[in-house]
Amino acid sequence: MDDVSTQLSGSLAVAESAASEVFVVELAEYSGPLDLLLTLIRDEQIDIYDIPIARIAEQFLARISSLKLDEAADYLEMAARLLRIKAQMLLPRREGEGEDVWEDPRAELVRRLLEYQQVREVVDVLERRSEERRGRFARAYSQQAVEVPVAGPLTISLPELLSAVDRVLRLARKPHIHDVVPRALDVDGAIGIVRALLAIRARAQWKDILPRKAEPWEVLSLLLALLELAKRGELRLIQPRAFAAFEITRDSSGQAA
Amino acid sequence: MTPLAKLLEAALFASATPIAVDDLRAIAAHADEGETTLEAALEELRTHYDTDGHGVELVEVAGGWQILTRPEYTEAIERAQLAARPQRLSAAALETLAIIAYRQPVGRAEIEEIRGVGAGAILKSLHERGLIDIVGRGEGLGRPLMYGTTPSFLEQFALRHLEELPRADELAIALRAPRPPTPAAVAATKDNGEAPPRAD
Amino acid sequence: MTPLAKLLEAALFASATPIAVDDLRAIAAHADEGETTLEAALEELRTHYDTDGHGVELVEVAGGWQILTRPEYTEAIERAQLAARPQRLSAAALETLAIIAYRQPVGRAEIEEIRGVGAGAILKSLHERGLIDIVGRGEGLGRPLMYGTTPSFLEQFALRHLEELPRADELAIALRAPRPPTPAAVAATKDNGEAPPRAD
Numbered sequence: 187m188d189d190v191s192t193q194l195s196g197s198l199a200v201a202e203s204a205a206s207e208v209f210v211v212e213l214a215e216y217s218g219p220l221d222l223l224l225t226l227i228r229d230e231q232i233d234i235y236d237i238p239i240a241r242i243a244e245q246f247l248a249r250i251s252s253l254k255l256d257e258a259a260d261y262l263e264m265a266a267r268l269l270r271i272k273a274q275m276l277l278p279r280r281e282g283e284g285e286d287v288w289e290d291p292r293a294e295l296v297r298r299l300l301e302y303q304q305v306r307e308v309v310d311v312l313e314r315r316s317e318e319r320r321g322r323f324a325r326a327y328s329q330q331a332v333e334v335p336v337a338g339p340l341t342i343s344l345p346e347l348l349s350a351v352d353r354v355l356r357l358a359r360k361p362h363i364h365d366v367v368p369r370a371l372d373v374d375g376a377i378g379i380v381r382a383l384l385a386i387r388a389r390a391q392w393k394d395i396l397p398r399k400a401e402p403w404e405v406l407s408l409l410l411a412l413l414e415l416a417k418r419g420e421l422r423l424i425q426p427r428a429f430a431a432f433e434i435t436r437d438s439s440g441q442a443a
Numbered sequence: 444m445t446p447l448a449k450l451l452e453a454a455l456f457a458s459a460t461p462i463a464v465d466d467l468r469a470i471a472a473h474a475d476e477g478e479t480t481l482e483a484a485l486e487e488l489r490t491h492y493d494t495d496g497h498g499v500e501l502v503e504v505a506g507g508w509q510i511l512t513r514p515e516y517t518e519a520i521e522r523a524q525l526a527a528r529p530q531r532l533s534a535a536a537l538e539t540l541a542i543i544a545y546r547q548p549v550g551r552a553e554i555e556e557i558r559g560v561g562a563g564a565i566l567k568s569l570h571e572r573g574l575i576d577i578v579g580r581g582e583g584l585g586r587p588l589m590y591g592t593t594p595s596f597l598e599q600f601a602l603r604h605l606e607e608l609p610r611a612d613e614l615a616i617a618l619r620a621p622r623p624p625t626p627a628a629v630a631a632t633k634d635n636g637e638a639p640p641r642a643d
Numbered sequence: 644m645t646p647l648a649k650l651l652e653a654a655l656f657a658s659a660t661p662i663a664v665d666d667l668r669a670i671a672a673h674a675d676e677g678e679t680t681l682e683a684a685l686e687e688l689r690t691h692y693d694t695d696g697h698g699v700e701l702v703e704v705a706g707g708w709q710i711l712t713r714p715e716y717t718e719a720i721e722r723a724q725l726a727a728r729p730q731r732l733s734a735a736a737l738e739t740l741a742i743i744a745y746r747q748p749v750g751r752a753e754i755e756e757i758r759g760v761g762a763g764a765i766l767k768s769l770h771e772r773g774l775i776d777i778v779g780r781g782e783g784l785g786r787p788l789m790y791g792t793t794p795s796f797l798e799q800f801a802l803r804h805l806e807e808l809p810r811a812d813e814l815a816i817a818l819r820a821p822r823p824p825t826p827a828a829v830a831a832t833k834d835n836g837e838a839p840p841r842a843d
Contacts, residue, residue, distance in 0.1 A: 324710070520654045
């Protein structure tokens with residue numbers, strides 16, 4: 187993982203130019219978005235309680251931009267979350283009101299990261315144990331069993347059966363309530379939106395393309411679209427200064443539709 | 444024991460089949476455990492098991508070698524396990540049996556739907572134990588097998604007939620919503636004479 | 644060796660999986676091999692393997708006992724293709740197992756929430772490998788299936804029981820009170836600056 191991070195620690199552009207199968211394989215080393223995030227935090231030696239969200243979000247985007255887009259939904263959801271936190275970090279100070287009760291927008295993320303880190307720690311223990319066990323073999327030969335009756339004397343009692351009935355009744359599935367239909371992302375549609383916007387404006391911001399009360403699938407679709415278009419060189423994603431919202435600019439060298 | 448004898452013991456233990464002499468020789472050659480010859484090491488292992496009082500022995504079979512438990516123990520173990528430990532039904536098996544008792548005749552799909560897990564292996568084992576039987580075929584796709592309880596089931600629970608089972612509404616929680624009417628064809632094929640406790 | 648130790652050796656040799664203490668006790672009781680207690684006989688067998696120089700050893704695992712080859716012979720056994728190590732689990736599978744081991748019974752949604760990724764395929768494969776089992780249904784929408792670890796999980800991770808895993812408060816990050824909805828606590832830590840995330 188270390189060499190991945192050094193290769194990728196650069197900007198979005200660096201990651202883009204080097205993108206392809208290699209990184210898809212490398213990214214498979216991360217077991218999920220939290221793993222990737224934790225790796226970034228470790229590599230950068232960042233205090234987990236005070237994460238520079240803007241920087242981490244940028245690096246996170248840089249790494250996932252090399253993912254094959256259709257495999258990246260979980261990562262993109264996290265990316266969207268980071269961007270949202272980043273935006274929230276800017277809000278309350280302006281309103282100036284209630285500084286004491288200001289809730290760090292990163293708190294939930296920190297909680298999840300700590301929880302996840304705990305899981306990783308248990309994984310280390312499990313890995314050691316399993317390695318130890320894998321090196322030993324149990325008896326493989328199974329002797330011809332002496333012919334025994336299919337079942338020995340059976341002990342079951344009515345109370346046992348009735349408590350099983352009771353369990354079944356408790357467990358019985360309610361009639362079918364609903365089916366969860368995975369909402370397909372509409373990346374092509376989102377690409378159309380972004381292109382249309384950039385056709386009339388040289389630069390835009392995230393909030394310009396995002397509908398009010400956007401649903402998660404819309405956010406993800408747009409994010410995918412941006413990454414895809416950035417990869418194709420049709421636009422650039424720029425963050426003018428720290429903590430600023432990133433800007434989407436038409437890339438003059440590219441051919442916008 | 445010499446290093447080679449220990450290595451051979453581990454190898455013979457881990458192998459699912461007897462190991463041919465040639466293969467044993469290859470293991471020994473690769474391990475390069477000094478002077479001991481394969482024959483000497485095998486002899487050492489065999490003697491160790493025999494004289495030191497072990498529950499296992501080294502036997503030569505079909506051009507190879509194998510460690511086997513001594514016959515006098517094999518049977519003792521099986522018998523002991525069987526006699527001392529009357530078999531119990533797993534919670535999953537009991538639940539399946541409960542569903543069949545109350546809803547017979549009932550097909551596998553319905554059982555699985557209620558319990559949320561596959562029921563194939565459990566149905567097989569309940570059938571082998573003689574607690575349930577196939578009582579007909581249901582309507583619908585593939586004419587599924589329908590199961591019911593057997594007289595031996597009643598005997599097992601010291602019941603004279605199925606009506607002796609408490610009605611579902613006497614149990615802690617009422618039975619779930621009524622299901623579609625049972626296919627009459629199936630009900631007719633029930634051969635052990637017991638009516639289900641409730642049509643529900 | 645005492646008769647009971649020999650009998651136990653035969654029993655353990657005959658089994659590919661650990662034998663539960665209760666079953667060993669049943670075997671011992673049935674055999675009626677005089678004064679020796681089960682514990683004494685197991686200890687005798689273990690000591691014999693250790694001091695007498697054997698290629699195998701007696702280990703306590705998953706609430707029972709099992710004879711295994713010693714680690715130093717792994718390579719020779721694999722080279723001779725007598726047995727193969729089981730495949731390593733992926734990091735994702737290990738994470739899922741860790742969560743289940745600590746929180747059982749636990750539903751899929753909670754696992755996915757903690758890991759931030761879908762768990763369906765992994766749960767299926769862990770279930771197929773016999774490492775986890777469905778232990779019931781939870782409350783709430785759709786009565787989700789709840790998962791727990793199996794004895795085979797203990798066996799494959801060389802654990803005598805679940806308590807052998809580090810307690811949550813022994814981990815470097817001692818978090819995990821039951822889902823504290825208190826971002827205030829975290830925000831507070833932030834204020835005093837440099838709370839190091841990890842001990843290492």
